[in-house]
Amino acid sequence: GEDVEQSLFLSVREGDSSVINCTYTDSSSTYLYWYKQEPGAGLQLLTYIFSNMDMKQDQRLTVLLNKKDKHLSLRIADTQTGDSAIYFCAEIRRDDKLVFGAGTILRVKS
């Protein structure tokens, strides 16, 4: 399909790990991104991965990329209440457009 797909909602307990999944569409995408949007705020670039990598770790964040299945995931270790937000995955398509998924609402329960 043409859409970048994400599950809509994830609820975790504080201290647990969160895994947010995404399926993208363009196998030629050079970079894939995760953005975070807190309520009433703009989009913050959390992390990105280059398409020739399988994994990238950045403090509590781990990004996994499966190019064969066009699957991207974001793992947040030791999830905190401040991590509650909407998480968007995004791909740069061959026409140079950054296309977003619909976003996953992460709710962290204390």
Place this chain on the structure above:
Amino acid sequence: DTAVSQTPKYLVTQMGNDKSIKCEQNLGHDTMYWYKQDSKKFLKIMFSYNNKELIINETVPNRFSPKSPDKAHLNLHINSLELGDSAVYFCASSPRRDYGYTFGSGTRLTVV
């Protein structure tokens, strides 16, 4: 020190009016964008400019007209506003077209 700044942050206006949203970036980036986020939080690109030249123009009503006076500014003018134009509009910039974008904090437009 804001990297990408948009004004105004909130805009409430009546149907039929004409309004503008301004965007400025101080990052020295060559490319700027406008995105629309609807009530379901779905983000869709509207326009992209590279060094003042229009490079992406999605299927957007021609009531929407972007203007880039220089590569640090990309303004969005909307004529004859309609109820369906109510959304949050985000400006963004990037150093090159295949690189991560820096977003502004958004302009919430409400048409009544």
